[in-house]
Amino acid sequence: MKLSHYLKIFESKDNPDECIVFSTKRASIVQLARETLTEIASGDLCREDADLLARLEIIVPDVEAEKKAMLAFGRTWGRSSPVLNIVAILNLDCNFACPYCYENGVKGNFYMSRQTADALIAFARQRFDADKKMLLVDFHGGEPLLSLDLIQHISGALKPFVESRNGTYAFTLVTNGSLLNRKTVEALKTLGLESVKITLDGPAELHNSSRPFKSGAGTFDVIVNHIKEICDLVKVNIGGNFEQGNYRRFPELLDVLIDEGLTPDRVGRIKFDPVTASIDRSEALAAYKGGCSCLNEPWLVEAEAFLREAIFARGYRTVKPQPAFCMVESENSFTVNWDGGIYKCPAFAGRQGFQAGDLKSGVWNASDPYHVGLWGKNQACMDCAYLPMCFGGCRFLKFVRDGRIDEVDCKKPYLDAALEGLILQEVRYRDGR
Numbered sequence: 001m002k003l004s005h006y007l008k009i010f011e012s013k014d015n016p017d018e019c020i021v022f023s024t025k026r027a028s029i030v031q032l033a034r035e036t037l038t039e040i041a042s043g044d045l046c047r048e049d050a051d052l053l054a055r056l057e058i059i060v061p062d063v064e065a066e067k068k069a070m071l072a073f074g075r076t077w078g079r080s081s082p083v084l085n086i087v088a089i090l091n092l093d094c095n096f097a098c099p100y101c102y103e104n105g106v107k108g109n110f111y112m113s114r115q116t117a118d119a120l121i122a123f124a125r126q127r128f129d130a131d132k133k134m135l136l137v138d139f140h141g142g143e144p145l146l147s148l149d150l151i152q153h154i155s156g157a158l159k160p161f162v163e164s165r166n167g168t169y170a171f172t173l174v175t176n177g178s179l180l181n182r183k184t185v186e187a188l189k190t191l192g193l194e195s196v197k198i199t200l201d202g203p204a205e206l207h208n209s210s211r212p213f214k215s216g217a218g219t220f221d222v223i224v225n226h227i228k229e230i231c232d233l234v235k236v237n238i239g240g241n242f243e244q245g246n247y248r249r250f251p252e253l254l255d256v257l258i259d260e261g262l263t264p265d266r267v268g269r270i271k272f273d274p275v276t277a278s279i280d281r282s283e284a285l286a287a288y289k290g291g292c293s294c295l296n297e298p299w300l301v302e303a304e305a306f307l308r309e310a311i312f313a314r315g316y317r318t319v320k321p322q323p324a325f326c327m328v329e330s331e332n333s334f335t336v337n338w339d340g341g342i343y344k345c346p347a348f349a350g351r352q353g354f355q356a357g358d359l360k361s362g363v364w365n366a367s368d369p370y371h372v373g374l375w376g377k378n379q380a381c382m383d384c385a386y387l388p389m390c391f392g393g394c395r396f397l398k399f400v401r402d403g404r405i406d407e408v409d410c411k412k413p414y415l416d417a418a419l420e421g422l423i424l425q426e427v428r429y430r431d432g433r
Contacts, residue, residue, distance in 0.1 A: 090147035119359035
C-alpha cells in the first residue's frame with residue numbers, strides 16, 4: 001500500500017513527532033505519528049492501521065490506478081448523481097442598487113412568465129427520471145422574492161410530483177433578505193423551503209454603502225431584523241462580499257450579530273468571499289473599479305485566514321476546505337434563465353455563446369461551450385494533488401480575466417499558499433484550542 005496521490009502533509013505545530021495529513025479527495029484530516037509514515041514507506045504498517053488508513057483512502061494499492069479512477073469519477077459524477085439540480089433565475093429586477101453587482105449591465109424589468117414557469121416545471125418533470133431521488137431548485141434573481149408567486153407556483157407543482165415518485169423536493173433562495181419576513185417563510189416552508197442565503201457586507205456602515213435600496217436608504221437593519229424573525233423557521237446562511245480595503249472590518253459584523261441575539265446556534269454557515277470583478281462595461285458599472293478576477297491574488301490568502309479566524313473564534317461555522325466539482329461538469333445540473341434559456345452556470349446566463357438549450361426544444365449542447373472535461377486533458381491537472389479541490393478551477397473567473405474558457409483556471413498557487421493555514425485552523429478549533 002502507498003500513500004494516496006491526493007494528500008497534503010503538514011507539520012504539526014504542537015507535536016514535532018506528529019504530522020497532519022489532509023486528503024484532498026475525502027476532505028478528511030488525520031493526525032499521524034511520523035513513525036507511521038515511515039512504516040507506510042517501508043511496507044511495515046500493521047494490519048489494523050493499514051485497514052483503517054485504507055478505509056480513509058490515506059493509503060491505496062496503486063497510485064496510478066487511483067489517478068485513472070479520479071478521471072473516471074470526473075466523467076461519470078454528474079451522470080450518476082441521484083440529485084437533479086436546477087438554478088432558476090426568476091427575474092433580473094432588484095430593489096437594491098449594489099455598485100458591484102455583476103448583473104448591473106443586464107438588470108431591468110425582466111421577469112419569467114407563467115408560461116415559461118410551466119415549461120420549467122415540464123422540463124424538471126422530464127429530467128426527474130427513475131434514477132433520481134431528489135430535486136433541488138435554487139431560486140435566484142435579481143431578487144427572487146419579487147417573483148414570490150412563481151416560487152409558489154413552481155414548487156406547488158413540483159413537490160407533489162417528486163413525492164409521488166418517492167423522491168424529495170427542496171428549494172433554496174439566494175435573496176437580499178429585505179422581503180423575507182416571517183409570514184413569507186411560513187408559507188414557503190410548506191412548499192419545501194430548505195435554506196436561504198442572505199448577504200451582509202460587513203457592519204452597517206459598510207453594508208449600507210455597498211447594498212443600499214434603490215432610494216439610497218440603508219438596508220442593514222431591515223435585513224438583520226428579518227433574520228431574527230425567521231431563523232427559528234429555516235436555516236439562514238450568511239454571506240458577505242469583501243474587498244482588499246475593507247475586509248478587516250468584517251469581524252465587526254459578527255459582533256453585531258451576537259449583540260442582536262443571532263448567536264452561532266441560531267444561524268447556519270457564515271462565509272465571506274471577495275467581490276468578483278465584472279467584464280461588463282455598462283454605464284451602471286462605470287464607477288466601480290474594484291473586485292478580483294483570480295484567487296491567486298496574494299492578499300486573498302491573508303484575508304481568508306483572517307476572516308475564518310474571526311468566524312471560528314466567535315463559535316460560528318463556515319465552509320471547510322473540501323472537494324469542489326463545478327456544476328458545468330454535471331449532466332444533472334442546469335441553470336434556467338428568466339426567458340427560458342438553458343445554461344450550465346448562473347454566471348453565464350444570458351451571455352452570448354453559452355446557451356446550452358431552451359425549455360422549448362431542450363438541451364442542445366451542454367459540453368462544447370463550457371469545455372467540459374478540460375481538466376482531464378491537461379497533464380498538469382492530472383498530476384496535481386489538488387485536483388479534487390479544483391477540477392480546472394472556475395470558468396467564469398477565467399472568462400472575466402481572459403475572455404475565454406478553453407484553458408484551466410489553475411488554483412495551485414492559491415492552494416499552495418493558503419491550504420496549510422486553513423487546515424491548521426480546522427484542527428485547532430476542532431480540538432478546542
